[in-house]
Amino acid sequence: MSQYSGKIVFYEGKCFTGKRLEVFGDCDNFEDRGFMNRVNSIRVESGAWVCFDHPDFKGQQYMLERGEYPEFQRWNAHNDHMGSCRPIRMHGEHYRMEIFEAPNFTGQCIEVCDDCPFLQSLGLNQNCINSIRVYGDGAWVLYEEPNFRGSMYIVERGNYCTHMEWQAQNPNIQSIRRVVNYF
Numbered sequence: 001m002s003q004y005s006g007k008i009v010f011y012e013g014k015c016f017t018g019k020r021l022e023v024f025g026d027c028d029n030f031e032d033r034g035f036m037n038r039v040n041s042i043r044v045e046s047g048a049w050v051c052f053d054h055p056d057f058k059g060q061q062y063m064l065e066r067g068e069y070p071e072f073q074r075w076n077a078h079n080d081h082m083g084s085c086r087p088i089r090m091h092g093e094h095y096r097m098e099i100f101e102a103p104n105f106t107g108q109c110i111e112v113c114d115d116c117p118f119l120q121s122l123g124l125n126q127n128c129i130n131s132i133r134v135y136g137d138g139a140w141v142l143y144e145e146p147n148f149r150g151s152m153y154i155v156e157r158g159n160y161c162t163h164m165e166w167q168a169q170n171p172n173i174q175s176i177r178r179v180v181n182y183f
Helices: none
Strands: 007-013 017-023 041-046 049-054 058-064 067-069 084-087 095-102 106-112 131-136 140-145 149-155 158-160 175-178
Touching: 058 149
Parallel strands: none
Antiparallel strands: 007 017, 007 041, 041 067, 049 058, 049 084, 095 106, 095 131, 131 158, 140 149, 140 175
């Protein structure tokens, strides 16, 4: 199994019942695999995954780590829609990123190497992050609210010039954490 794979199983019914779909890598459209976009429970057998409520890796993102999710509220969803997923690309265990208040890597910059439940505690003047450089090996989850709550966005190694590049509707990010449970 490569560092970019894993296994996740989606179920139509709650508590792992009904029709199921097993996925071992990128899946851009559940319907193409004969599985409707209704998901009420998930079992992550290995890897860390980002799931989307629409096909083609679009819409609300949900980060799921190894474990069982017997109903959609357990992954903080508001409904049972799920359309695509992919494993989170992990390269190792060295985490480092720079977050910028303005687009294109301008404005106040703060380096982060560990989880932070409230970014303003690091000296960030605003709750807006408009660009990010992810260095090192690990992936990160960005949250719109403090204490790892609210809408989430996954960023992996690379440069993100604006918040739209991580599919956010706005630049409001108030907490971040590392993805660490990947195998």
